[in-house]
Amino acid sequence: MKQGYYQSPAGLVMVISQNNKIINISFILACPLFSSLSKEIKQCLQEIAQYFINQRKIFSFDYVLNTTKFSQKVLEATKQIPYGEARTYSDIAKMINHPLAARTVGSALKRNPLAISIPCHRVINKNSKRINYLYGVEIKLALLAWEGVI
Structure with missing residues (x-):
């Protein structure tokens, strides 16, 4: 079925x-x-x-990340991006002490198992010309607009 x-x-x-x-x-x-x-x-x-009714900006439920250690670092750093703000892939790479790993950060974010609560939608390219999101550009843009980023 x-x-x-x-x-x-x-x-x-x-x-x-x-x-x-x-x-x-x-x-x-x-x-x-x-x-x-x-x-x-x-x-x-x-x-x-x-x-989605603007009563929560930070999630508090318990979770486990069944990913690589590198991906865990990326996801935990991404979780620190404040509501209503965005960071670049390079910013996240620097936050986890891998300043040349922006593309690898992007690859880790593609496998984010906790959409919305680990806000990979808040991670954008430096030039903002190319927008990627596992669930589609429309949803990423809608989430960024919802939070007032764009």
């Missing part, structure tokens, strides 16, 4: 297919699903919701 979601004006729609045929279209109701979630997922979803 495969699932897809669409945020409609009427609510979140879930579509399920099996053997390349649609078998279910339904609305996802937040309360019943939310109440059955684990404590850590509830907290994470609450914090993400707070972020």
Whole structure:
């Protein structure tokens, strides 16, 4: 089975297919699903919701980074970028004492497992001509605009 979601004006729609045929279209109701979630997922979803209503700028839920030590350094440095600000890949490379590793920083950020909470969307190129983001340029620009960076 495969699932897809669409945020409609009427609510979140879930579509399920099996053997390349649609078998279910339904609305996802937040309360019943939310109440059955684990404590850590509830907290994470609450914090993400707070972020999107301007009530949270720093995330506090517990997490683990199952990445290389270099990537962990990159991600932890990226987490230090304040809300509403941006840094370059070179800035992050300097923060982790690898000043010539800007491209490698970019590669590590492509594998960021904690979007939004580790704000790789706040990392931009020096010349701002080329914008990359794992989830697409539109989402990166929307997050930067949301935070008032652009």
